[in-house]
Structure formats: structure tokens, C-alpha cells
Amino acid sequence: MNSIKTVAAIGGGVIGGGWVARFLLNGIDVNLYDPSDGAAEKAHNLLSKATKSVRKLVTQPLPTPGKLKLCTSIREAVEVAEFVQESTPENLELKKTILREVDQYAPIECLIASSTSGLKPSDLQTGFSHPERLLVGHPFNPVYLMPLVELCGGTKTDPQTLKKAATFYSNLGMHPLVVRKEIDAFIADRLMEALWREALWLIEEDVATAEEIDDALRYGPGLRWAMMGTFQIYRIAGGEAGMGHFLSQFGPALKWPWTKLMDVPDLDEELITKISEQSDAQAKGLSISELENIRDQGLVEILKSLQRIDWAAGKTLTKYENHLRLQQAEHPSPLLDLYTTTVHADWIDYNGHMTEHRYLQAFGEATDALLEHIGMASRYLTAGHSVYTVETHIRHLAEAKEGALLKVSTQILGKDLKRLRILHILSHATTDEVVATAEHMLLHVNTKTLKVCPFLEPLDNTLNGLWADHSMLAVPTFAGSRIQDLDP
Amino acid sequence: MNSIKTVAAIGGGVIGGGWVARFLLNGIDVNLYDPSDGAAEKAHNLLSKATKSVRKLVTQPLPTPGKLKLCTSIREAVEVAEFVQESTPENLELKKTILREVDQYAPIECLIASSTSGLKPSDLQTGFSHPERLLVGHPFNPVYLMPLVELCGGTKTDPQTLKKAATFYSNLGMHPLVVRKEIDAFIADRLMEALWREALWLIEEDVATAEEIDDALRYGPGLRWAMMGTFQIYRIAGGEAGMGHFLSQFGPALKWPWTKLMDVPDLDEELITKISEQSDAQAKGLSISELENIRDQGLVEILKSLQRIDWAAGKTLTKYENHLRLQQAEHPSPLLDLYTTTVHADWIDYNGHMTEHRYLQAFGEATDALLEHIGMASRYLTAGHSVYTVETHIRHLAEAKEGALLKVSTQILGKDLKRLRILHILSHATTDEVVATAEHMLLHVNTKTLKVCPFLEPLDNTLNGLWADHSMLAVPTFAGSRIQDLDP
Numbered sequence: 001m002n003s004i005k006t007v008a009a010i011g012g013g014v015i016g017g018g019w020v021a022r023f024l025l026n027g028i029d030v031n032l033y034d035p036s037d038g039a040a041e042k043a044h045n046l047l048s049k050a051t052k053s054v055r056k057l058v059t060q061p062l063p064t065p066g067k068l069k070l071c072t073s074i075r076e077a078v079e080v081a082e083f084v085q086e087s088t089p090e091n092l093e094l095k096k097t098i099l100r101e102v103d104q105y106a107p108i109e110c111l112i113a114s115s116t117s118g119l120k121p122s123d124l125q126t127g128f129s130h131p132e133r134l135l136v137g138h139p140f141n142p143v144y145l146m147p148l149v150e151l152c153g154g155t156k157t158d159p160q161t162l163k164k165a166a167t168f169y170s171n172l173g174m175h176p177l178v179v180r181k182e183i184d185a186f187i188a189d190r191l192m193e194a195l196w197r198e199a200l201w202l203i204e205e206d207v208a209t210a211e212e213i214d215d216a217l218r219y220g221p222g223l224r225w226a227m228m229g230t231f232q233i234y235r236i237a238g239g240e241a242g243m244g245h246f247l248s249q250f251g252p253a254l255k256w257p258w259t260k261l262m263d264v265p266d267l268d269e270e271l272i273t274k275i276s277e278q279s280d281a282q283a284k285g286l287s288i289s290e291l292e293n294i295r296d297q298g299l300v301e302i303l304k305s306l307q308r309i310d311w312a313a314g315k316t317l318t319k320y321e322n323h324l325r326l327q328q329a330e331h332p333s334p335l336l337d338l339y340t341t342t343v344h345a346d347w348i349d350y351n352g353h354m355t356e357h358r359y360l361q362a363f364g365e366a367t368d369a370l371l372e373h374i375g376m377a378s379r380y381l382t383a384g385h386s387v388y389t390v391e392t393h394i395r396h397l398a399e400a401k402e403g404a405l406l407k408v409s410t411q412i413l414g415k416d417l418k419r420l421r422i423l424h425i426l427s428h429a430t431t432d433e434v435v436a437t438a439e440h441m442l443l444h445v446n447t448k449t450l451k452v453c454p455f456l457e458p459l460d461n462t463l464n465g466l467w468a469d470h471s472m473l474a475v476p477t478f479a480g481s482r483i484q485d486l487d488p
Numbered sequence: 489m490n491s492i493k494t495v496a497a498i499g500g501g502v503i504g505g506g507w508v509a510r511f512l513l514n515g516i517d518v519n520l521y522d523p524s525d526g527a528a529e530k531a532h533n534l535l536s537k538a539t540k541s542v543r544k545l546v547t548q549p550l551p552t553p554g555k556l557k558l559c560t561s562i563r564e565a566v567e568v569a570e571f572v573q574e575s576t577p578e579n580l581e582l583k584k585t586i587l588r589e590v591d592q593y594a595p596i597e598c599l600i601a602s603s604t605s606g607l608k609p610s611d612l613q614t615g616f617s618h619p620e621r622l623l624v625g626h627p628f629n630p631v632y633l634m635p636l637v638e639l640c641g642g643t644k645t646d647p648q649t650l651k652k653a654a655t656f657y658s659n660l661g662m663h664p665l666v667v668r669k670e671i672d673a674f675i676a677d678r679l680m681e682a683l684w685r686e687a688l689w690l691i692e693e694d695v696a697t698a699e700e701i702d703d704a705l706r707y708g709p710g711l712r713w714a715m716m717g718t719f720q721i722y723r724i725a726g727g728e729a730g731m732g733h734f735l736s737q738f739g740p741a742l743k744w745p746w747t748k749l750m751d752v753p754d755l756d757e758e759l760i761t762k763i764s765e766q767s768d769a770q771a772k773g774l775s776i777s778e779l780e781n782i783r784d785q786g787l788v789e790i791l792k793s794l795q796r797i798d799w800a801a802g803k804t805l806t807k808y809e810n811h812l813r814l815q816q817a818e819h820p821s822p823l824l825d826l827y828t829t830t831v832h833a834d835w836i837d838y839n840g841h842m843t844e845h846r847y848l849q850a851f852g853e854a855t856d857a858l859l860e861h862i863g864m865a866s867r868y869l870t871a872g873h874s875v876y877t878v879e880t881h882i883r884h885l886a887e888a889k890e891g892a893l894l895k896v897s898t899q900i901l902g903k904d905l906k907r908l909r910i911l912h913i914l915s916h917a918t919t920d921e922v923v924a925t926a927e928h929m930l931l932h933v934n935t936k937t938l939k940v941c942p943f944l945e946p947l948d949n950t951l952n953g954l955w956a957d958h959s960m961l962a963v964p965t966f967a968g969s970r971i972q973d974l975d976p
Contacts, residue, residue, distance in 0.1 A: 061812070180700075213719060232702050265688050305790050309786050311782060388839075391881075394880040395878070441972075
């Protein structure tokens with residue numbers, strides 16, 4: 001199924017148009033049938049939004065985009081297609097009529113997938129000449145970014161159909177989840193629907209507004225669901241006592257009026273055992289503590305990602321950092337000012353400014369001054385230890401001309417047994433105008449074996465003292481930054 | 489409430505211990521009362537996990553940590569406290585007994601918060617001498633990272649109590665959500681419970697396993713809930729036709745067996761209007777298209793953040809990129825090899841290796857070679873235009889000694905009207921061993937006005953051609969990387 005070159009899309013609304021964008025961006029030609037007004041324009045708008053986001057998401061180059069062809073009949077759209085994706089309104093009779101026409105004209109080996117959120121494939125494939133090729137391929141909005149696609153076959157669906165479709169969707173960057181038992185609304189929408197119905201009650205009864213309900217999700221459980229879902233999160237909360245123990249404690253709550261949904265399964269021994277065993281299998285040998293670390297790393301990354309777009313829980317983080325900054329402002333602690341220089345005549349380039357590599361020379365000399373300051377004298381060096389730079393990030397902000405007096409202020413950004421992360425700020429000594437900054441990662445090495453090794457005493461002790469002071473300083477926001485992508 | 493210096497924590501389990509960590513990390517002293525075995529050890533373990541994550545999350549320096557004191561009685565813990573956080577097991581009678589003792593010994597102005605997930609504050613404050621100071625402050629696990637805390641007062645709670653507690657929690661980096669109407673399980677847990685009960689049915693009826701249910705969430709709706717919740721996401725899906733129109737379409741689904749929860753509110757005109765108005769208020773003037781852009785940026789950031797920890801939807805993305813890489817591998821396109829050099833004797837430092845700033849000199853000369861290659865000859869320069877480096881990221885990977893023959897291969901990473909982002913790879917010409925890499929952001933400037941300005945023709949055209957070729961190349965994963973934090 002890697003070789004699919006042409007897909008027919010029946011319906012080009014929010015879901016259908018999202019599919020069209022995902023197909024085209026993966027180099028697949030699309031025959032779109034959508035008789036509604038402005039369908040082509042909508043599809044193009046969606047494609048341009050999708051292109052922007054997908055280019056940001058994917059670091060690999062994308063294939064040459066497929067071609068979009070607007071068709072005037074289902075027959076025209078499907079008769080040369082290798083895969084059909086139907087995304088028409090959620091109406092069983094309408095979908096049946098359309099899908100039967102698709103079945104009539106599509107080549108025999110062409111798979112037919114319906115985007116339905118809830119209708120059963122067995123109901124959709126009635127009256128087909130070739131029902132074995134029909135499946136549900138249920139995506140999530142926006143289709144061009146959301147990884148999940150639920151696959152479900154009906155009673156007459158060939159298991160090979162699900163396998164082939166899973167490979168096809170997977171090569172589009174999606175996560176195919178095969179629903180093992182045919183059921184209305186499959187899995188994700190059942191969970192969403194339960195939550196949604198509870199949310200409607202909360203509004204109906206004036207317990208909360210739409211915004212408060214959304215906040216309860218996005219500052220809370222939504223952050224965990226994005227990463228682990230619900231069972232794995234509860235497994236961690238249960239701790240080393242195990243999932244079975246945790247679930248038995250959970251049982252009583254099912255009798256409490258904690259949602260309007262009071263029709264609950266009996267959480268008996270059998271169900272507890274079933275869930276515990278499934279949870280064990282899901283953990284794939286990771287201990288509670290390992291899962292906890294993954295959860296925490298994931299939360300840190302997600303919160304920081306939301307901070308980058310200044311949204312939801314990311315705003316809370318920024319507000320908190322501002323609060324901490326204000327608290328700290330009362331206790332400034334000076335940086336290390338260990339190096340000054342004048343811009344020499346031979347540091348000037350053809351533009352009349354300080355040559356690029358002379359900046360690094362100045363920063364290198366500032367690093368040497370720092371090393372000397374902490375006691376790394378020539379005796380230390382000749383005894384066979386030194387510090388090597390492994391990484392450097394320079395930002396040029398202003399200019400320096402011949403004769404200018406420059407100074408470097410240095411901040412320790414991090415220190416461990418063998419490494420030192422520092423920041424140099426190069427500025428005009430008279431005006432404090434910042435000319436450039438340099439962040440360096442330094443490794444302590446044995447210069448005889450050329451192996452990394454721990455800092456020696458008493459230097460290590462001096463460094464730890466400096467780092468203890470500097471770890472209390474505000475870290476400039478540009479520290480730890482990267483060179484940004486250019487918008488495609 | 490900014491001035492709280494001492495908090496009493498009653499109970500130090502998963503939730504209580506998480507609170508203790510959050511308090512200590514914010515410089516607040518904690519009196520912990522927890523008579524269970526190993527309580528102190530548990531608290532310390534949680535603190536060390538929390539410290540690691542919070543230091544990664546927060547770029548600002550944290551205050552000097554508070555001191556943890558283990559108390560042998562509730563009285564000892566609370567009598568000098570300014571705030572009490574109770575986190576004992578979810579048992580009404582137990583909590584009432586404990587909270588009454590807290591009320592007896594805590595100073596009058598001390599607030600008393602219960603971490604209960606579901607019990608009503610009116611029930612908890614019965615028998616208090618000072619019930620006006622009791623509130624629910626319901627956090628989420630892990631308490632030291634999750635922003636949400638739900639606040640709820642009982643019939644006797646002073647509204648000022650909720651305000652003061654909100655300020656206190658907010659200064660700890662949390663998002664306080666005041667629940668406007670007292671109800672079992674407040675807001676977030678009702679939503680979680682509805683979803684959880686549906687999940688239990690799915691397992692009970694063998695529709696899905698624990699892992700499949702978690703996957704349905706974390707590859708799907710969980711990603712959106714983390715950022716926007718449910719109403720705002722539906723608002724976007726509804727499009728320009730508006731929330732009211734979308735909801736009326738949604739109505740019929742409530743009658744369908746899409747969850748086990750069939751006891752639903754009537755989605756009549758009145759409820760639709762109420763939700764639509766609340767949704768309008770929530771959007772705060774952002775258009776559907778603006779919300780859509782925020783959603784898509786957020787999804788991109790969250791997916792990339794999960795990719796950084798190689799987990800869940802982040803793994804799907806990596807798998808997709810590998811697939812694209814394989815597809816591309818059939819069409820390699822050569823980098824630009826425009827510069828070679830020999831390591832001169834005066835490039836060698838006291839360690840016998842090439843001096844740091846000479847690397848940047850070599851990279852600078854390679855950039856000059858690239859500029860010359862695209863047609864930026866001296867005529868272009870003297871006519872008043874040039875290219876300035878604004879950012880540089882160097883990674884040192886191997887060594888170069890005197891006389892070594894080095895070459896630079898150059899890849900264009902991005903190009904817009906006024907900027908060029910490039911990558912130089914410096915390697916031994918004979919062995920291809922990579923010695924160092926440098927990523928640069930270059931700005932095209934008018935050297936007379938010193939203002940950034942668009943590249944001129946025909947150079948711009950040449951660059952666009954190069955960029956068109958190079959945009960199809962695989963981007964090395966280290967491109968766009970940053971200097972990493974050192975683990976505290």
C-alpha cells in the first residue's frame with residue numbers, strides 16, 4: 001500500500017478537506033467530489049493552513065505535493081482511484097447511498113474507507129457488490145495534524161482490508177488504532193461523548209460555564225491525557241502497591257454521585273484482575289518510578305510548549321516566572337567581570353567592523369580569564385588537565401569599531417562533575433550596550449588520555465561555590481535558545 | 489497572602505507529599521504531620537523528583553527552599569501555621585475528625601484547605617469554631633507540576649477565604665479555578681469520572697483494552713484537551729456558522745447510543761443559547777480562523793514536545809520522519825563543497841590543537857566562499873550591500889592538528905526575503921570525519937543605512953534556486969538544536 005498514487009475524497013468539508021490536505025502533502029493525487037458551493041476554495045484554504053503547520057511539524061522534507069482534481073461525479077472521482085475516503089454528513093441513509101455508488105464504480109482492488117464517527121461498518125456495507133473492502137477510517141480534526149485514526153471492520157470486511165489501510169494511514173504519519181469489536185462510536189468518541197454529556201449537565205445546572213469547564217480540562221487532566229491517557233496515569237498514582245490495589249480503592253467512588261452517569265459496571269474481582277493484567281501488559285516492563293519520570297518529563301515539555309505559544313497552562317507558567325523574577329529582583333548578585341579588551345586594528349574586516357572570528361577570540365580569552373580566576377593556572381594545565389569547548393552559541397546584537405573598549409560579564413549557567421555551562425555578555429564598557437553574547441559548554445578533560453574526567457580539587461570546590469551563587473540569578477531568556485527556523 | 493512563610497501539611501502521601509514539594513520549592517517552611525511508616529522518606533523522595541522537574545520547567549531561579557519539619561501531632565503542625573493543607577484519605581468521617589482538630593489548634597487567621605477530590609466543603613466544616621476559613625483546594629497529581637487547583641467554599645465559607653487562597657496558590661505557579669456552585673466532585677473530577685466509567689464499560693465488554701483506550705486518548709482528543717478543552721475545540725470545528733448552529737447539529741447524537749450515559753440534558757433552544765453565549769465570551773474576540781491557528785500551533789508544539797521525550801504521539805512523528813527519510817534517500821542531492829583549508833601552525837593553541845576561534849575563522853571563510861558562489865562579488869559589496877552574521881551555533885566533535893586538511897560542506901537550511909540560514913560541516917578531507925559543525929543565521933543589509941533589506945537580483949534568484957534544491961534534503965537532527973541544560 002506504499003504505492004498509492006491516487007485517492008478519491010468524497011466530501012470536502014472540515015474532515016474531508018483535512019484528509020485532502022494530508023493526502024496532497026504526502027505526494028498523493030486527490031480526486032475530490034463535493035457538489036457543495038465553494039468546495040474547491042475551502043479545500044485550498046485548508047491546504048494552505050495545513051501546509052504551514054505540517055512544514056513546522058516535520059523536519060524531514062515532504063514529497064512533491066500531489067495534484068488536486070475536482071470531479072463532477074462520484075464515478076469520475078473513484079473510477080481510477082486506489083483508495084476512497086468518504087467524509088459526508090453523519091446520516092446513515094445518505095452514506096449508504098453514496099457508498100453503494102462508490103462500490104459500483106471503484107476498481108475491485110480499491111479500498112473504501114468511511115470517516116464516520118459513529119455508524120457501524122456492517123450497516124454501511126449492506127448492498128455492496130464487494131463489501132470485503134469497506135472499513136471505517138475515523139480521523140480527528142484537524143485531520144492534517146491529529147495522529148489518531150480508528151479502523152473498524154464490519155461483519156463482511158476482509159481482515160486484510162484493515163491491515164492494508166493501517167499501513168496506508170501509517171505512511172501518512174498517523175497512528176491507526178484497530179477497534180476489535182464493532183460498536184457505535186468506536187472508542188475515542190465514546191469517551192469524548194461521556195465527557196461531553198457530563199459537561200452539558202454542568203452548564204445546564206449552572207455549576208460551571210463553557211470556559212470554566214475547558215479550563216478544568218486544559219490546566220488539569222487534559223495535560224496528562226495528551227501523554228498517557230487514563231489507565232497508565234492511574235497506574236502511576238497507585239504506586240508500587242499495584243493497579244489491583246488501586247482499583248479496589250477506586251471501587252466505592254463508583255457508587256458516589258460524582259457524575260450523572262450512574263449506570264456503572266460492577267468493579268468486581270474479575271474486572272479488577274482484567275484491568276490489572278492489561279495495565280501490566282501496557283507498562284511493558286517499565287517500573288512505576290520510570291513511568292513517573294516519563295510523566296514528569298512529558299508534563300515539563302508540554303507546559304513549555306504551551307508557553308512558547310503563550311496559551312493556557314503556558315501562560316500560568318509565564319505568570320509564575322514573572323512572580324519569581326519580581327521576588328528575585330530584591331537580591332541581585334553580580335556577574336563576574338573578568339575581561340576587558342580594545343578592538344585592535346587587525347580585528348577589522350572589509351565592512352569596517354570587528355571580524356566575526358575575533359568575537360570568538362574575545363570570548364575565548366574571557367573563558368581563559370574565568371579559568372584563571374577559579375584557579376586553573378599553568379601548573380594545573382601542565383599537570384595534564386584542561387577544559388575543552390564542545391559547543392558555542394553566539395548572538396550578534398550590535399557593532400564594534402576600531403578602538404572601542406569592550407568588557408565581558410560572565411554567568412555560570414550550570415555545573416556538574418565534568419561540565420561547565422557558561423554565558424559571556426560582551427558589551428561596550430562605557431555605555432553597557434550589549435554587542436554580542438556567547439553561551440559555551442565546556443568539558444573538563446585529561447589532556448594525556450583525552451578523556452573527560454571530573455574537575456579536581458580545590459578547583460571543583462571553587463566552581464561549586466560560584467555555581468551556588470549563580471544558580472540564584474535570573475537566567476536571561478535567550479540562554480538555551482536555538483537558531484530559529486525561517487518560515488517556509 | 490504573599491507573605492506566608494509556614495504551611496502545615498496534614499498527610500504526606502502522593503497528594504500531600506506533592507504539596508509539600510511545591511511549598512518547599514517556593515521557599516515556604518512546611519510542618520508535616522503524617523503518622524504513617526516511612527512518611528519522611530516518602531516526602532524526601534518526592535521532593536527530589538519534584539526538584540528535578542521544576543528546575544527544568546522554570547527558567548527563573550527558585551527561592552531558597554523552605555525547611556521541612558516532621559511533627560508528631562496535628563497540634564504541633566498547625567499551631568504556628570499560616571495555611572493548612574489537609575490531604576488525608578477520601579473518607580468523610582476521618583476528614584471531619586482531623587479538620588476539627590486542625591480548627592481547634594490553628595491560629596484564627598490561618599486558612600484551612602482540604603485536598604478532597606469530591607467531598608463537599610459544607611460537610612467538612614460542620615462543628616468548626618471558625619468554619620469561615622475552610623475551603624476545598626483540590627489539586628491534581630503530580631501536585632508539583634500540574635497547574636490546576638479547584639477552589640470551593642461551603643455555605644459558611646467567607647468569600648475572602650477563597651480570594652486569599654487563590655492568591656496564595658497563584659503565587660505557587662498554579663491556576664486556581666473557583667467552583668461557583670458546591671457539587672460533589674467539583675468540575676474536573678466529574679468529567680474524568682464520566683470518561684473513566686465509560687472506559688470501564690469498554691473493558692468490561694471487551695471492546696478495548698486499557699492500552700487501546702489510553703491510545704485512543706493520547707493520539708487523539710487528549711492532545712486537544714491539553715490545550716483548549718472541549719467547548720473551544722467544538723467552536724472551531726463548527727466554523728464560521730457559529731456555535732449555536734454546530735450545537736443544533738450535535739443534538740441528535742445525544743439520542744444515539746454513543747456512550748452508556750444515556751441520561752442526558754435536553755439540548756433545547758435555551759441550553760443552546762446559553763452555551764453559545766458562554767462560548768462567545770470565552771473566545772474573547774478571537775475569530776474562528778485565529779483560534780484555528782492557535783490550535784494548530786499548539787498541536788505542532790505538543791507533538792514536538794512529545795517527540796523530544798520519544799513518547800506516544802511523538803513516536804508516531806519520528807516513525808513518519810523515518811519513513812519520509814527513506815523515501816527521500818533515493819534522491820540525494822549534493823551539498824555545496826566550496827572551501828578547503830590546511831590547519832596553519834599559528835592556529836594551534838597550548839594544548840597542541842586548533843584554537844577555538846580559528847574554527848570560526850574557517851567557517852567564516854566558508855561563508856565567504858558561499859557568498860562568492862552565489863554571486864556576491866566585490867562589486868555587490870562596494871555598491872553597498874552585504875551579509876551580516878547575527879547568530880552562530882558551533883559544535884566541536886573531534887580534533888584537528890597542525891597540517892590537517894579540512895573541508896567544509898554547506899547546506900542551506902532556510903531562506904526568506906532578507907535572511908539566510910546555513911549549516912557548515914567541517915570535516916577531515918581525507919577521512920570524512922566530522923570535526924565541527926556551525927549553523928549561522930545571516931542577514932542581508934544595506935551597509936550604508938545599516939538596515940536589513942531584501943536580497944537583490946540576480947543573487948536572490950540564485951539563492952532561491954539553491955534553497956529549492958536544499959529544502960528537499962534531510963535536515964540533520966542537530967540543526968536547530970540548543971545547548972542543553974545541565975541536570976541540577
